[in-house]
Amino acid sequence: MDKKRPDNHIKDRGQRGELGTDKQLVERVQLGDKRAFDLLVLKYQHRIIKLVTRYVRDPSDSMDVAQDAFLKAYRALPNFRGDSAFYTWLYRIAINTAKNYLTAQSRRPQEAELGNNTEDGEQFDFESTLRDYETPESLLLTDEIQQTIANTIDELPDDLRMAINLREIEGLSYEEIAEVMACPIGTVRSRIFRAREAIDNRLKPLLE
């Protein structure tokens, strides 16, 4: 099973509710509220950048392509009917933007990781707007973030650690977690929140 496909991500996590949140944000954008799109960018930026990096190796270029993908998605949003999940739609746009970038650069992808979705979706013209993202101050090594998060999770009480793992890694719903942990749903919600807060307290200084 290809873990990189967006549909698998949605299926694995069983996040119908999360799709509902996306739907509400999309509807807000479609009604003229640009700020709602910011929340979608904040939510999906890392996944999209990682996806684009599989095609475009240069970090600075991959940031540009990812930004371009978000702008194309925004412009195409009036045509988004919600037949598929927003992330699935965004994923296709990002892949096509990366492919068009590579075509424009007349070079081949340096990793043979082109997914099965390359034939899908819309085709876009790439507008190259290079920006300098790669400054030592603004770039953080993912390893540092992941290490901080892992260390904090290890230090969490068992009930909080189990709740956040079941949610984020196993993709269980609150109802399922409540069943596994034999506790009310409200307790699950509270445990996940407390776990996130504990991690966030360590993470926040790294991002500021």
Place this chain on the structure above:
Amino acid sequence: MSDSRVEQLSAMVDGHLSEKECHHLMDESLMDPKLRDRWMRYHLIGDAMREGLPKRISPEFAKRVALALEKEPAIFVPRRQPIFWVKPAVKFAWGWALAASVMAAVVLALHQKMSATGPTPTKTIEPGVQQHVELQFAPLPIATVRWNSERSKTPPRLHGYLVNHNQFKAGMDMQGVSPHFRFIGYETSP
């Protein structure tokens, strides 16, 4: 920022908030930079736990996208009207209820009309004549309605009204013929 608000944000990240609460919290998140940053970090935590982070991340990325978006026009897509599907059984019952109501109204109206107009001509017309009239005019019920000579004292000012009324009355017209020439007049003798 209260803990309950942030807990709601955590639930919204997981999609476990009611639509109404979600709507309300979105309004707040869109206005409050601290809530927005938390929204981003909560998703970052999830991505990191699933090893979904790129090798490098830029805290400035979302800001740059937002800046680029400022140059874009706001989009507006008219909302599609929701389609309300009525259950077939309810639809069926509605149809029958409507048909029954119409039938009842028609029956009542006919009954009233029959009782009001039916006996009047028979009293004024002799039996022999009545039989003759019925045989002659039965296929054309409208033409058989004749005014009693006693009622011919209608004020002349109403004549124009009656003519106009008959001219526009539904079902009275005949193709190519002006209706009032055929139907309007006062009977001088029974």
